[in-house]
Structures are given as C-alpha cells and as structure tokens.
Amino acid sequence: MADAVKRVAFFAVLILLWGVIAARGVWDSTLFPGPLKVAQTLWEQFHSGALVSATAISLRRVLIGYGISLVVGVPLGILLARQRNLEVTVGTLVSGFQSLPSICWLPLALLWFGLNDRAILFVVVAGSLVSITVAVQDGVKNLPPTYVKAAQTMGTPPFRIYTDVLLPASLPSILTGAKLGWGYAWRALMSGELLFVSLGLGQMLMQGRELADMSQVIAVMIVIMALGLLTDRVIFGSLERHVRRKWGLATG
Amino acid sequence: MPKLVVKGLDKQFRHLDKRVSALSNISLEVQDGEFLILVGPSGCGKSTLLNIIAGLDKPDSGSVAMNGVPIKGPGPDRALVFQDGALFPWLDVQKNVEFGLRQNGYSRTQAAEKATHYLNLVGLIKVAESDLHTLSGGMRQRVAIARALALEPEVLLMDEPFSALDAITREDLYVELQDVWKKSGSTIVFVTHNVREAVTLGDRVILLAADPGRIQAEFPVNIRRPRHIDDVEVARTAQQISHAMKVGRSSKDNSTEQVVTFSG
Numbered sequence: 001m002a003d004a005v006k007r008v009a010f011f012a013v014l015i016l017l018w019g020v021i022a023a024r025g026v027w028d029s030t031l032f033p034g035p036l037k038v039a040q041t042l043w044e045q046f047h048s049g050a051l052v053s054a055t056a057i058s059l060r061r062v063l064i065g066y067g068i069s070l071v072v073g074v075p076l077g078i079l080l081a082r083q084r085n086l087e088v089t090v091g092t093l094v095s096g097f098q099s100l101p102s103i104c105w106l107p108l109a110l111l112w113f114g115l116n117d118r119a120i121l122f123v124v125v126a127g128s129l130v131s132i133t134v135a136v137q138d139g140v141k142n143l144p145p146t147y148v149k150a151a152q153t154m155g156t157p158p159f160r161i162y163t164d165v166l167l168p169a170s171l172p173s174i175l176t177g178a179k180l181g182w183g184y185a186w187r188a189l190m191s192g193e194l195l196f197v198s199l200g201l202g203q204m205l206m207q208g209r210e211l212a213d214m215s216q217v218i219a220v221m222i223v224i225m226a227l228g229l230l231t232d233r234v235i236f237g238s239l240e241r242h243v244r245r246k247w248g249l250a251t252g
Numbered sequence: 253m254p255k256l257v258v259k260g261l262d263k264q265f266r267h268l269d270k271r272v273s274a275l276s277n278i279s280l281e282v283q284d285g286e287f288l289i290l291v292g293p294s295g296c297g298k299s300t301l302l303n304i305i306a307g308l309d310k311p312d313s314g315s316v317a318m319n320g321v322p323i324k325g326p327g328p329d330r331a332l333v334f335q336d337g338a339l340f341p342w343l344d345v346q347k348n349v350e351f352g353l354r355q356n357g358y359s360r361t362q363a364a365e366k367a368t369h370y371l372n373l374v375g376l377i378k379v380a381e382s383d384l385h386t387l388s389g390g391m392r393q394r395v396a397i398a399r400a401l402a403l404e405p406e407v408l409l410m411d412e413p414f415s416a417l418d419a420i421t422r423e424d425l426y427v428e429l430q431d432v433w434k435k436s437g438s439t440i441v442f443v444t445h446n447v448r449e450a451v452t453l454g455d456r457v458i459l460l461a462a463d464p465g466r467i468q469a470e471f472p473v474n475i476r477r478p479r480h481i482d483d484v485e486v487a488r489t490a491q492q493i494s495h496a497m498k499v500g501r502s503s504k505d506n507s508t509e510q511v512v513t514f515s516g
Contacts, residue, residue, distance in 0.1 A: 164355070
C-alpha cells in the first residue's frame with residue numbers, strides 16, 4: 001500500500017513540475033505543451049476513436065508478431081541448448097542476428113513484402129524471435145543436469161524429455177525471454193510504424209509531428225508507456241509471481 | 253542367479269590431455285534383496301560405476317547385466333536417487349512421485365494410488381500437495397526415495413543421497429531407509445564416502461581405491477538390524493574399513509608418480 005502511495009505522489013509531483021515549467025513559458029507552448037493540453041488532446045483523440053483504433057491496430061500487429069516469435073523461439077531455444085550440432089551452426093547465426101537492430105530488416109522486408117502489414121510483422125518477429133530464443137537457450141543450458149538424468153532413469157522417452165522436463169523446467173527463463181521479447185517486439189513495431197506503415201500508434205506520432213501538434217505526440221507517447229507498464233506489471237508480473245511462488249524463488 | 257553382474261569394467265577420462273583411469277577391471281555381483289555399499293575416497297570412480305550401472309554412462313569395455321540381460325541405457329528398473337534429489341520444482345510432492353509412473357504408462361489414478369502408497373511408506377503423506385521448496389532437505393530426499401521406489405525398480409541405485417544433510421536428519425534417515433528396504437524387499441546399491449554410513453546400512457561393503465579406480469577389499473557386515481551409527485559393532489567394523497582405506501591411499505601415493513604424472 002505504501003508503495004502505491006509513493007508512486008502516486010511521485011507522478012503527481014512530476015506532472016506538477018511539468019505544468020509549472022510549461023506555464024512559465026520557457027519554451028513555446030506548441031513545442032512544450034502543458035499537462036492540461038496533453039490531457040485534453042488525449043481525451044479528444046480517445047473520444048473521436050482515433051486513439052482507440054490506432055492502439056487496436058498496433059496491438060494486433062504486435063500480438064501476431066510476438067505470438068509467432070514465442071511459438072518458434074521457445075522450442076528453438078530449447079533445441080539449441082540440447083543439440084550440439086544445431087548450437088554450433090544455427091546458434092551462431094542466431095547470436096549474429098542478435099547484434100542486428102530489427103529495424104535494419106525493414107528495407108529488405110519492404111522489398112519482399114511491399115508496403116503492408118506483412119512487412120511490419122516480419123520486422124516485429126525479427127525483433128523478438130532472437131531475444132526469446134537466446135534467453136530460453138541460456139536458461140536450458142543452466143538447468144541442473146540431473147533433471148534430464150533423473151527423467152532418463154525413470155524411463156522417460158527422448159521426446160518427452162523435451163515436453164515433460166525441459167519445457168516446464170525452463171519456465172522461469174521462458175518468462176524472462178518472453179518479457180524481453182515483448183519489449184523488442186514493441187520497439188520494432190514502433191520503429192516500423194514511424195518509418196512507413198499506415199495506421200497504428202507509430203503513425204499517430206508522425207502525424208503529430210507533421211501537424212506540429214506536440215500535444216498529440218506526447219499523448220501517444222503516454223499511451224505507449226501506459227501499455228508497456230500494463231503488460232509488464234499485470235501480465236508478466238502476475239505470471240512471474242506465480243512461478244516464483246511455485247519454485248520457491250525469492251519474491252523480489 | 254545374482255540380480256546384477258558387473259564384469260571387467262574399464263573407464264577412462266581425459267584430464268588435461270592425459271588419460272586418467274576412472275575404473276579399472278571392476279567385477280562384482282549383487283544378490284537379489286541385497287543392500288550393497290560402494291565406499292571409497294573421492295576419485296575412486298564409485299559414482300562413475302553407479303552411473304554405468306544406471307545406464308547414464310558407458311564403459312570403455314566390460315559389461316553390466318541385470319537378470320542376465322545386458323544393460324543398454326537408463327531405465328526405470330534401475331531408478332537412481334541423486335545426491336541433490338533432482339526433484340522437479342514445477343511439480344508438487346505427489347506429482348513428483350507420480351512422474352516416473354506416468355512416463356511408464358500408468359493411468360492417472362493408478363499413478364496416484366501408487367504414489368500415495370510410497371509417500372506413506374516414507375511418512376510424507378501429509379505434505380503430498382506441498383511445493384518442494386516448503387520441505388526440509390531431509391524431507392526432499394525422502395520424496396526422492398519415494399519417487400524411485402514407486403517405480404518398483406529391480407535395483408535401487410543411490411548416489412550419496414544423504415551427504416548434503418545434517419547429522420541428525422541423516423541418522424533418522426538411516427533408520428528409515430533400513431525400514432523401507434525391509435518392507436519393500438528391494439535390492440539397493442548405495443554409493444558413499446562415509447564409512448560409518450556404509451557399515452550402518454550395508455549387508456556388504458565394497459571398498460574402492462583410486463588411481464586407477466579399482467576394488468580394494470570387500471567386507472561382509474553381519475551386525476543385527478536395525479543398526480544405529482553409534483553402535484559399538486558398527487564403529488568397530490567402520491574402523492577396520494577406514495584402516496584399509498588409509499593403507500590403500502598410502503600405497504597409492506607411492507605409485508602415483510609412476511601411473512599418472514600431471515604436468516606442472
């Protein structure tokens with residue numbers, strides 16, 4: 001409870017400070033709108049439906065791309081950790097891709113898929129797949145080797161070592177990877193939408209710039225941050241708490 | 253016919269580009285229902301030997317056969333209790349014990365029944381639905397034992413299962429394990445470096461020596477059960493074995509330079 005109070009107080013002070021600075025007119029109010037102006041824009045955009053539909057479009061894109069990354073990345077990470085031949089070949093490629101910012105894929109994606117949703121999905125997957133894969137791979141590599149040995153001595157068939165032992169055992173690292181991947185997917189989407197794709201929150205940002213409407217830019221930025229906080233705290237937070245409780249890990 | 257026949261096992265490891273003999277010409281037999289202990293200093297290859305019997309490791313030469321059938325790989329007929337328990341933290345106590353059963357085609361209800369029976373046997377039925385991290389170290393090892401026993405293995409293999417526990421918990425478990433062994437009629441091969449533990453538990457103690465890992469001596473233990481680690485007879489036999497171990501080690505020291513010379 002005390003934490004929530006501190007949090008609210010902190011943001012209240014921050015917004016107050018923002019309001020004071022904006023009111024003193026240090027910068028031009030079109031370039032540095034105050035919190036009231038931003039709140040007003042936020043309300044208008046919300047009311048007109050523009051913000052809601054942009055959010056829905058962006059969320060849809062990121063969820064599809066992220067979903068693909070999860071479905072491919074988790075099994076791939078487990079396989080890379082267990083299969084030496086895959087690790088030295090595909091694993092090296094994956095590490096290479098990891099150092100490549102996902103937006104670098106955009107020119108290729110545009111040529112391959114054209115100016116459409118598939119190009120943006122490609123960039124989102126490129127952004128999150130690798131980070132999920134690597135996190136899961138690391139997690140599986142750090143599992144106590146006795147888990148697999150114990151399962152083998154209990155007569156577990158090879159395939160079920162993956163499904164019944166490695167998959168559940170690496171749940172904590174899958175969660176870490178999923179969280180990381182979500183961040184990357186979201187970033188990749190925003191860069192992609194900013195640069196070219198129609199509709200979505202990224203485009204609303206650009207629109208604000210073109211209309212020289214900084215209150216719209218800030219309003220959209222606040223929405224993006226709020227969405228990020230929401231997924232991090234509510235979805236990942238509760239999953240993490242559940243796993244930590246089950247595993248008996250320190251609750252941070 | 254003996255339950256388990258180990259014949260002429262050899263195993264070498266690479267260490268700093270030198271080949272080190274982990275096991276050299278190991279032959280032994282385990283009788284049905286016997287409680288056999290493998291004891292020896294670290295580096296004598298006792299855990300390697302157990303892993304080979306479990307099928308987790310392969311010998312360079314020699315063979316292991318159970319009921320006359322050569323061992324090809326790991327299997328539930330030779331369930332192994334690990335030093336760290338190797339329990340699965342994503343499952344509760346009951347589900348941990350059911351795990352192996354479910355892998356071997358038992359239905360949900362059959363597995364549950366059997367798990368309940370063995371949790372009862374190790375006195376843990378009250379915590380069946382608990383998560384592992386709420387259990388003490390001793391309770392966890394009892395879960396590990398129940399998990400292995402539930403598979404009703406031909407031979408139960410135990411790799412220093414009590415070495416991470418405190419002395420008091422350990423002593424309780426010595427009594428309990430003897431009791432469980434008597435009730436279940438299992439054959440047990442138990443690895444330890446603790447000579448007193450060996451004498452407290454075993455029908456027979458095989459002493460291994462290191463460099464190369466080999467059988468140095470064998471001690472039948474005919475002390476009446478249930479034994480306690482502080483029994484005078486246990487102490488006396490343990491002393492004999494400890495003495496033999498020291499002799500083995502000093503003779504090893506003399507010969508080390510000729511057998512293995514580590515660089516540097």
